[in-house]
Amino acid sequence: MPAYNNQAPLNLMLASLAAQDYPKDLLDIVVVDDNSEMPLELPEIRPANTRIHRPSHGWGRANAVHEGILNSSGQVVIQLDSDLILDRGHISAHLKMHDAYVDVATKGDIAFIDSWPDSAATIRRAVEEGTLDELFAHANHEEQWVERVFAETDDLNDGGERVFSTLTGATCSMSRDLYERAGGMRTDLRLGEDTDLAYRLAQRGAVFVPCRDARSFHLGMSNVHVRSDDVKDFNQPFYGQEIPLIAEARKSTGRHWSVPLVRVVVEIDAETANFARACVDRILSSTAEDLEVDLVGPWDKLADERRNVLTDPLRDLHAVAEWYRHESRVHLLSERPSSAFPSPFELQIPVQVAIGRTTITTLVRTIRKRNLGVLEVPVPLAEGTPLTLWRTAAVERAATYWPEKPARAMAAEVWGGETADASEIDLLNLSDLNDPRRLAARINWGRDNGEARLLKAEIRRLNAQPTTTLARRILRRIRQKLRA
Numbered sequence: 091m092p093a094y095n096n097q098a099p100l101n102l103m104l105a106s107l108a109a110q111d112y113p114k115d116l117l118d119i120v121v122v123d124d125n126s127e128m129p130l131e132l133p134e135i136r137p138a139n140t141r142i143h144r145p146s147h148g149w150g151r152a153n154a155v156h157e158g159i160l161n162s163s164g165q166v167v168i169q170l171d172s173d174l175i176l177d178r179g180h181i182s183a184h185l186k187m188h189d190a191y192v193d194v195a196t197k198g199d200i201a202f203i204d205s206w207p208d209s210a211a212t213i214r215r216a217v218e219e220g221t222l223d224e225l226f227a228h229a230n231h232e233e234q235w236v237e238r239v240f241a242e243t244d245d246l247n248d249g250g251e252r253v254f255s256t257l258t259g260a261t262c263s264m265s266r267d268l269y270e271r272a273g274g275m276r277t278d279l280r281l282g283e284d285t286d287l288a289y290r291l292a293q294r295g296a297v298f299v300p301c302r303d304a305r306s307f308h309l310g311m312s313n314v315h316v317r318s319d320d321v322k323d324f325n326q327p328f329y330g331q332e333i334p335l336i337a338e339a340r341k342s343t344g345r346h347w348s349v350p351l352v353r354v355v356v357e358i359d360a361e362t363a364n365f366a367r368a369c370v371d372r373i374l375s376s377t378a379e380d381l382e383v384d385l386v387g388p389w390d391k392l393a394d395e396r397r398n399v400l401t402d403p404l405r406d407l408h409a410v411a412e413w414y415r416h417e418s419r420v421h422l423l424s425e426r427p428s429s430a431f432p433s434p435f436e437l438q439i440p441v442q443v444a445i446g447r448t449t450i451t452t453l454v455r456t457i458r459k460r461n462l463g464v465l466e467v468p469v470p471l472a473e474g475t476p477l478t479l480w481r482t483a484a485v486e487r488a489a490t491y492w493p494e495k496p497a498r499a500m501a502a503e504v505w506g507g508e509t510a511d512a513s514e515i516d517l518l519n520l521s522d523l524n525d526p527r528r529l530a531a532r533i534n535w536g537r538d539n540g541e542a543r544l545l546k547a548e549i550r551r552l553n554a555q556p557t558t559t560l561a562r563r564i565l566r567r568i569r570q571k572l573r574a
Contacts, residue, residue, distance in 0.1 A: 174306045203230070
């Protein structure tokens, strides 16, 4: 419970907590005094296991919440604003959800009041007797905007990928394990910290559930109500950097964001390294700008020891490392990460495949529109390795339910999956070309006349050599695109 310069509201809040019907010995109440000008004190009416913690460094609500969680011991974390008055069954309602579901994130109910008694004894008695509704008959329930979202989405069952935005920090709960897996609060944020955390909870597979029985009354209006435009303007740059699913914060094009919408995985070895530039360059110059590439290969085998650089069996790997040494959107990794977290999507592309300009955009649009966990494109030209797009939340949820099984293989079980027709997606088989390093890496979809001339010359050279039927068909398609 973060608190700052608000002793009087805190007294009422703790009085309502003292009257909860949840077992007192199972509660650990941490009031985090964010270094108030007049240090906060514990009032006489409070739960038995209540203490004050003062952070040794940092400031702001996010820092206070994180410090409070680090200095508490419960398996379930409930965040509460210190200017709430809780109904008698508030804590119990949150905990019932955690008994029923795995990795649940709950949102309590709030009504807003503009006047209230200043007596902690009066508040405690009203909570114990169940008469808060009579005491606050004038409460404004309409200001709780999340209720409108719940009504429109069948209590978030049909809410899509942005259900996380309903999890505000005034009264919400999650398991300590889920909080830690999501990385905890970003303590440098001054506003919007609850949405930032909720986004990362979502990518770890959290199930967001309304908890209407966790009723409470907010003393006065919040900043979101009073200065909504100012709050939105302040939060936009932070949301733009960290939360790809808030598209309105990423209207700028040609930008490199902290958390990309898509992490693309391309795995290579010494035998397939000659395909890498053709494959990766097509990815980087596609219409899907909001991405980064994890180029996974045996980079640890590259050493600068004396060797014949022209006959070195790892020559192509050395070349690929140099091609992308200064490309900020390409990461050379020796091992594939367990998931794309915190990015919401992960796309696996076989290195022998060069994608079309709109391939990634089409796949991402499809998985989002159909709310799928997995979208797979069988690619026979890549020796059976499919081109696959995963939703990170589905992979993480599968890892929670089936920890003994490969999470990516089980993602469709928890979120649903479909198979797309490879013939409807623009793909080029690099393994059928005589020299993919010279040909496919130059394909720029006709946007550069100089590149087009080079490509046409390369096509004429290849036409003069023996080629397979498939290669001739691909060359015809390239010529058609150039004419277009």
